Amino acid sequence: MTWTSHHRRADVLRDVIRTADDRLDGRLPLDVAGVADTFGDDLALLGALTLRWHTRLAGHIERQLADQPLDLENAVTLAWLAAAEDMPGTRAVIDHHVAEPTSPEMARTLAVATGKEREMLALMAGLASGPGEAAARVGRSIELAARASYVPGARRPTTAEAPSLVQRLRAVLAA
Numbered sequence: 001m002t003w004t005s006h007h008r009r010a011d012v013l014r015d016v017i018r019t020a021d022d023r024l025d026g027r028l029p030l031d032v033a034g035v036a037d038t039f040g041d042d043l044a045l046l047g048a049l050t051l052r053w054h055t056r057l058a059g060h061i062e063r064q065l066a067d068q069p070l071d072l073e074n075a076v077t078l079a080w081l082a083a084a085e086d087m088p089g090t091r092a093v094i095d096h097h098v099a100e101p102t103s104p105e106m107a108r109t110l111a112v113a114t115g116k117e118r119e120m121l122a123l124m125a126g127l128a129s130g131p132g133e134a135a136a137r138v139g140r141s142i143e144l145a146a147r148a149s150y151v152p153g154a155r156r157p158t159t160a161e162a163p164s165l166v167q168r169l170r171a172v173l174a175a
Helices: 003-023 035-039 042-067 072-086 088-099 104-124 133-147 165-174
Strands: none
Touching: 003 035, 003 042, 003 088, 035 042, 042 072, 042 088, 042 104, 042 165, 072 088, 072 104, 072 133, 088 104, 104 133
């Protein structure tokens, strides 16, 4: 992949994410300019969206764990919720295609991705010692807890919360 094609792909993916966020209908925005030339098929586009989702989720988990190192499960739940609020269209597209895959290959691919995501949730929450079915089950419960307060397209109101223990320690050390 050349520098130009790599950046073109990233630009098209950003447009796809923006369109999915605007629509919130769970459908892959295959009508966005450049999708057919850049991604080729729906599975490639869905794979790119899923990778972008996992990257955003992992980033939110890292930030939440830094802010709430004593309540890992809550931190991971809040991270999932924050990622879903950041990318509501992408989350809707993934959810739609998990429920209604367009091919057996898509069903297999999304099943693996969903399982890995749930394992990560459980592991990062400190509720599993290693990947596997047990971790995926625990991760699913974390995901369901986050989904319980998730409203697609709505953002939680931002309120000034008291600083976490880590934030207070950082402030003291910086002073």
